[in-house]
Amino acid sequence: MRHILSILLENEPGALSRIVGLFSQRAFNIESLTVAPTDDNTLSRITIATIGDDKVLEQIVKQVNKLVDVIKITDLTERKHVERELLLVKVVAMNDKSRTEVKRISDIFRGAIVDIGKQIYTIELTGSSDKLNAFIETLNNETEIIESVRSGCVGIARGEKALRV
Amino acid sequence: MTKELFTGAEMVVKALSALKVKYIFGYPGGSVLDLYDAIFQQDEIEHILVRHEQAATHMADGYSRATGEVGVVLATSGPGATNCVTGIATAYMDSIPMVVLAGQVPTTLIGNDAFQETDIVGCTRPIIKHSFNCRDLADIPNVIAKAFYIASTGRPGPVVVELPKDLLIPQNKAEFAIELDVKMRSYNPNVKGHPKQIRKAVKTINEAKKLVVYSGGGIVLSDASELLTTLVETLKAPITNTLMGLGGISGTHENFVGMLGMHGSFEANKTMANADVILALGARFDDRVTNNVEKFCPNATIIHVDIDPTSISKTINAHVPVVGLVEVVMQQLLDELAATNFTPDEEALADWWQQIHLWRDMRHVGYKQVAGEKIKPQRVVEAMYKITNGEAYVASDVGQHQMFAAQYYPFAKPRQWINSGGAGTMGFGLPAAMGVKLAFPDKHVICITGDGSIQMNIQELSTCLQYNLPVVIVALNNRSLGMVRQWQDMVYGGRHSSSYMESLPDFTKIAEAYGHVGIKIDTLDELDSKLAQAFSIKNKLVFVDVLVDEKEHVYPMHIRQGGIDDMWVEKGVKA
Numbered sequence: 253m254r255h256i257l258s259i260l261l262e263n264e265p266g267a268l269s270r271i272v273g274l275f276s277q278r279a280f281n282i283e284s285l286t287v288a289p290t291d292d293n294t295l296s297r298i299t300i301a302t303i304g305d306d307k308v309l310e311q312i313v314k315q316v317n318k319l320v321d322v323i324k325i326t327d328l329t330e331r332k333h334v335e336r337e338l339l340l341v342k343v344v345a346m347n348d349k350s351r352t353e354v355k356r357i358s359d360i361f362r363g364a365i366v367d368i369g370k371q372i373y374t375i376e377l378t379g380s381s382d383k384l385n386a387f388i389e390t391l392n393n394e395t396e397i398i399e400s401v402r403s404g405c406v407g408i409a410r411g412e413k414a415l416r417v
Numbered sequence: 418m419t420k421e422l423f424t425g426a427e428m429v430v431k432a433l434s435a436l437k438v439k440y441i442f443g444y445p446g447g448s449v450l451d452l453y454d455a456i457f458q459q460d461e462i463e464h465i466l467v468r469h470e471q472a473a474t475h476m477a478d479g480y481s482r483a484t485g486e487v488g489v490v491l492a493t494s495g496p497g498a499t500n501c502v503t504g505i506a507t508a509y510m511d512s513i514p515m516v517v518l519a520g521q522v523p524t525t526l527i528g529n530d531a532f533q534e535t536d537i538v539g540c541t542r543p544i545i546k547h548s549f550n551c552r553d554l555a556d557i558p559n560v561i562a563k564a565f566y567i568a569s570t571g572r573p574g575p576v577v578v579e580l581p582k583d584l585l586i587p588q589n590k591a592e593f594a595i596e597l598d599v600k601m602r603s604y605n606p607n608v609k610g611h612p613k614q615i616r617k618a619v620k621t622i623n624e625a626k627k628l629v630v631y632s633g634g635g636i637v638l639s640d641a642s643e644l645l646t647t648l649v650e651t652l653k654a655p656i657t658n659t660l661m662g663l664g665g666i667s668g669t670h671e672n673f674v675g676m677l678g679m680h681g682s683f684e685a686n687k688t689m690a691n692a693d694v695i696l697a698l699g700a701r702f703d704d705r706v707t708n709n710v711e712k713f714c715p716n717a718t719i720i721h722v723d724i725d726p727t728s729i730s731k732t733i734n735a736h737v738p739v740v741g742l743v744e745v746v747m748q749q750l751l752d753e754l755a756a757t758n759f760t761p762d763e764e765a766l767a768d769w770w771q772q773i774h775l776w777r778d779m780r781h782v783g784y785k786q787v788a789g790e791k792i793k794p795q796r797v798v799e800a801m802y803k804i805t806n807g808e809a810y811v812a813s814d815v816g817q818h819q820m821f822a823a824q825y826y827p828f829a830k831p832r833q834w835i836n837s838g839g840a841g842t843m844g845f846g847l848p849a850a851m852g853v854k855l856a857f858p859d860k861h862v863i864c865i866t867g868d869g870s871i872q873m874n875i876q877e878l879s880t881c882l883q884y885n886l887p888v889v890i891v892a893l894n895n896r897s898l899g900m901v902r903q904w905q906d907m908v909y910g911g912r913h914s915s916s917y918m919e920s921l922p923d924f925t926k927i928a929e930a931y932g933h934v935g936i937k938i939d940t941l942d943e944l945d946s947k948l949a950q951a952f953s954i955k956n957k958l959v960f961v962d963v964l965v966d967e968k969e970h971v972y973p974m975h976i977r978q979g980g981i982d983d984m985w986v987e988k989g990v991k992a
């Protein structure tokens with residue numbers, strides 16, 4: 253099963269490499285990983301999307317927690333949460349027909365065209381990873397994707413629950 | 418008033434003094450010469466110059482295993498630091514508190530492939546508890562204090578501190594401030610077991626008919642053997658130790674059924690396999706203990722006490738997990754047992770012990786020594802035991818000799834048995850023994866070794882002379898990489914691929930060349946007397962080279978992929 257793990261850790265040099273190293277050393281899977289300082293810039297927050305059964309997940313959570321730099325880790329997928337990912341995608345938009353079509357699709361998905369070239373549109377879209385996948389698939393049917401980049405997912409628990417020091 | 422300023426090198430030494438360090442084990446080089454200069458100009462801390470940095474790590478490790486203190490290593494950047502890698506991994510696998518101070522090129526050169534630049538923090542990342550890149554001179558004291566705190570608390574382990582040269586040089590100075598009472602928001606190891614889990618554990622123990630206590634290195638590391646003995650005597654249960662846990666309870670205690678696992682005793686493995694409740698204390702269900710995990714003790718309810726949550730339910734699912742310091746949790750268990758008026762079920766106990774005695778009487782740990790034939794290695798260990806009254810510190814290398822020592826030298830106390838269990842590092846024995854001897858100069862310290870292992874750090878004979886470390890080296894010389902040869906006999910159709918040594922040196926002459934005493938023993942008749950002679954020489958290192966039967970195998974031995982009690986008990990005989 254897919255899990256989204258949120259990790260709060262010291263914003264120290266080398267802290268990220270310990271997390272990444274741990275995953276490769278113990279053959280844990282990383283589907284995506286994002287990292288940035290939080291509102292308190294002594295702290296970093298990492299979001300990792302990973303796949304594994306309950307036993308593997310238990311080990312991942314424990315092993316990450318054991319790292320000296322890590323303050324907290326939670327599995328967001330255990331409860332209600334909001335999950336978002338950002339996509340930037342550059343597609344071919346050669347003529348009126350294809351421009352209209354790309355615009356129409358991106359409107360349906362609530363994307364925004366953020367750059368226009370002679371023959372290209374660049375679209376920005378946020379949403380769940382599933383939504384991004386569906387968008388890419390639809391675009392693929394209509395036009396040609398030249399380049400795409402995804403942020404990897406970030407997430408936050410719904411309600412009062414907060415990941416803080 | 419102007420505050421006194423110090424160089425980084427002086428700060429390192431001051432910080433180590435503040436942490437009550439007595440010895441540093443190390444080897445100099447370009448990046449740490451300022452530090453060596455600072456060490457030269459004080460006399461609180463003694464530096465022990467080894468002959469290879471790997472030996473410095475093992476020596477610090479042996480010192481730590483015997484005393485419980487943090488072992489301190491100092492190495493120069495690049496090759497000096499990489500030479501420490503095996504020793505760091507060895508300490509990591511056995512949870513030994515160690516701080517390794519590694520030099521580094523100046524911060525201005527880091528990343529340039531400068532002379533003797535190696536990213537030692539990167540190299541050691543998977544084999545350390547934590548590491549620090551020091552980048553500011555004023556941080557040095559607190560980084561070192563943190564390193565010691567992390568290394569020695571919770572589940573102990575090695576910590577690497579990288580010190581770039583420009584932080585140590587005389588031109589740069591800062592004020593010295595150190596906080597010895599370290600607090601870290603991201604690191605607060607659990608101490609007490611959860612009360613609910615304690616109650617669950619005691620309830621499970623109360624319902625047990627065939628309880629076994631299985632204890633490991635955690636007991637030794639936390640000096641909890643008295644409490645363990647009390648607990649075992651309260652429960653009247655059988656107890657088995659892991660290779661790392663030997664001495665956790667006296668090897669001659671009547672409840673002790675021997676070591677368990679791959680080369681464990683027949684009765685220990687049988688007792689485990691037939692138990693209905695296993696109380697695991699500071700042990701981690703290592704694959705050398707469990708054999709095939711699918712077949713591991715299927716009928717047992719498992720209570721697992723460990724300081725490290727990752728050890729719990731990693732290989733074997735724990736029904737009652739208890740995270741906490743083992744000595745604290747054992748006291749909690751004893752209190753809860755008392756509070757619930759625990760009385761052992763005498764009838765069930767009698768049946769259980771009767772069964773265990775039957776297994777014990779089969780005496781499957783055994784060997785046959787025939788007069789006039791080659792000396793059996795087991796016989797040598799038994800002789801060592803007698804001569805030293807069972808009171809020696811025994812540091813071991815890795816191979817058959819290690820298993821024979823574990824089986825035939827019942828350790829009375831924790832910290833008496835010093836071996837590389839998790840990593841199985843050949844070359845560990847001699848430097849580890851030296852570390853022990855440094856700590857306890859008046860005690861018998863034996864290095865039990867093989868003709869293969871001893872050659873992996875034999876250069877340390879020179880260090881022994883320099884610092885007067887008269888350990889007794891007993892080499893069970895079978896002219897082979899015996900443990901490899903045994904596997905080749907059993908699994909590879911007797912094809913001895915690269916497992917014997919046709920060009921062995923005369924070890925006694927090597928010892929003599931280094932300024933020590935060499936004694937060769939090759940017949941049974943002279944074994945006891947010559948060994949006694951070796952142990953009577955107090956002020957000189959003695960290298961005893963005992964020529965033993967090269968065909969001897971270590972038994973019992975797990976049958977691969979079987980259950981914990983599927984064992985070969987002698988050549989060609991299954992239990």
Ligand SMILES: Cc1ncc(C[n+]2csc(CCOP(=O)(O)OP(=O)(O)O)c2C)c(N)n1
Pocket residue numbers: 814815816817818819841842843844866867868869870871893895897898899900901
């Ligand atoms: C550094 C290292 N290399 C290789 C091994 C694999 N190994 C395990 S036991 C052994 C043979 C050891 O030979 P010796 O020291 O003579 O001991 P014996 O088994 O003969 O008693 C070897 C090669 C190891 N444990 N450590």
Ligand SMILES: [Mg+2]
Pocket residue numbers: 816867868869893894895896897898899
């Ligand atoms: Mg040998």
